[in-house]
Amino acid sequence: MPSIVCKRAIRILPVAVICCVVTAPVGAIDFVTNPAKVPAGDERPRVIVFGATWCGWCRKLAADTLTSPVLADREKQFLWLKIDVDEQEAFASKYGVTGLPQTIVTDAAGNVIGEKAGYLPAIEFADFLDATLKNPQSTASDLSRWLADLKSSDIPVRREAVKRLLQHISRVEGPGRDQVIAALKELGPSAWGEVAAYLAHPRLSLRAAAGGLLQRATLANRDFDPFADLAAREEQSQTWITWIESRGATVPTLSFVDWDVDASAWSPGGNADRPPAPPLAQPLGAVSVP
Numbered sequence: 001m002p003s004i005v006c007k008r009a010i011r012i013l014p015v016a017v018i019c020c021v022v023t024a025p026v027g028a029i030d031f032v033t034n035p036a037k038v039p040a041g042d043e044r045p046r047v048i049v050f051g052a053t054w055c056g057w058c059r060k061l062a063a064d065t066l067t068s069p070v071l072a073d074r075e076k077q078f079l080w081l082k083i084d085v086d087e088q089e090a091f092a093s094k095y096g097v098t099g100l101p102q103t104i105v106t107d108a109a110g111n112v113i114g115e116k117a118g119y120l121p122a123i124e125f126a127d128f129l130d131a132t133l134k135n136p137q138s139t140a141s142d143l144s145r146w147l148a149d150l151k152s153s154d155i156p157v158r159r160e161a162v163k164r165l166l167q168h169i170s171r172v173e174g175p176g177r178d179q180v181i182a183a184l185k186e187l188g189p190s191a192w193g194e195v196a197a198y199l200a201h202p203r204l205s206l207r208a209a210a211g212g213l214l215q216r217a218t219l220a221n222r223d224f225d226p227f228a229d230l231a232a233r234e235e236q237s238q239t240w241i242t243w244i245e246s247r248g249a250t251v252p253t254l255s256f257v258d259w260d261v262d263a264s265a266w267s268p269g270g271n272a273d274r275p276p277a278p279p280l281a282q283p284l285g286a287v288s289v290p
Contacts, residue, residue, distance in 0.1 A: 029066060031082040035091050038079065043108045047078045047129065050092055050102045052085050057119040058101040068122035078105075090151060092203040096170040105132045143168065143176045147183050150191060159252070161201055162194040170209040176214075183194050184217035188251035192218055196244055196251045199237040207233070216242060 010058075031049075038046075049066070051058030062082075065071075085092040085100065095104050095112065103125075107116035116125075116133030145180055146168070149161035162255055169177045184191050198210035211224035222243060224236045241251045 016137065027163065029071065029080050033082055033084070035081065035088065037085070042079050043111065044077065044079045045108065045133070046081060046106045046110075048081045048095070048104045049084060050083050050085055050097045050104070051100055054099045061101045061119050065120060065122045065125050067110075068125075070122040070126050074126060077133070078129070093170075093219050096167050096205055097205065098203050099166070103128070107136075123247075143179065147176075147179060150183055151187065155245070158191075159194060161256075162191075165207055166195070166198055166209050166213075167214075170203075170205040181213060181217050182289075183212060189244055189247040193244050193249040193251040196237070196240050197254045199233070199240060200254075201256050 049061070051061065083091060085097060097104075099117050101117075101119060103116045103120075104112055106112050113136035114128065114129050120128065142164075145196075146161045146164045149157050152158045152161070152167065164177070165180050168182060184195065192214060195213055197208050199207055201207045201210065201215075208225075208226035211226055214220070215224070220240075220243060220257070222236075223239050224240065225232065228236070244251055
């Protein structure tokens with residue numbers, strides 16, 4: 001009898017081990033999903049992953065990248081947040097999120113030190129985190145460069161500077177607003193026209209930033225309500241365009257589709273040109289052993 005019991009144990013044990021290995025959780029990152037729940041006193045830099053349930057590339061990032069063992073060594077270096085933009089829209093607007101998925105790294109005080117848009121494989125994601133810690137984004141130096149580029153005679157350079165400045169100050173706590181207003185006052189209608197193009201941007205935070213800059217830099221008595229419906233905004237935008245063009249400047253027509261490579265637009269149906277969503281990630285199931 002003892003030998004029979006021992007033999008049965010030997011046969012059952014490997015099956016139990018296989019099931020445990022297959023069903024164990026792959027990723028060990030402990031995400032905070034509500035910014036209000038960030039532990040007080042935690043001074044680690046934050047990795048904030050913005051996504052949505054309807055975003056296919058967000059699901060792929062969550063299933064393939066954020067569960068990868070490649071990130072295991074970096075888990076304790078950061079405080080990790082996974083933010084659903086539909087549930088935390090104000091928090092997403094604070095950081096100027098314009099596409100999904102989007103990953104932002106901040107210091108403990110909330111200052112942005114690194115940013116990546118779109119899906120990244122695990123190795124590239126880890127390289128991004130390492131590079132951010134080694135060479136944090138300097139908000140002051142970036143702002144100075146963009147302000148200098150705003151004065152460039154090269155249209156693509158100037159246009160890129162306007163884009164970056166608007167992204168920067170669209171964050172609720174983004175510094176530099178007064179410097180941008182002063183530069184726009186100095187440069188006059190040619191720069192105002194570049195900003196006015198963003199009154200048509202689909203993201204509330206960006207069109208609000210553009211409208212605020214124009215009202216303060218030009219001192220023109222023109223209204224723009226970023227919360228109004230599309231028809232009202234178009235009418236108000238046209239009033240601004242007519243006024244700026246009467247001063248000899250041109251307001252360019254810009255396309256805001258697919259701003260960020262590999263990033264889905266922040267709207268379930270707002271970007272027909274975004275890459276096709278990958279299939280829903282399937283969780284690993286237990287292997288049935290005959």
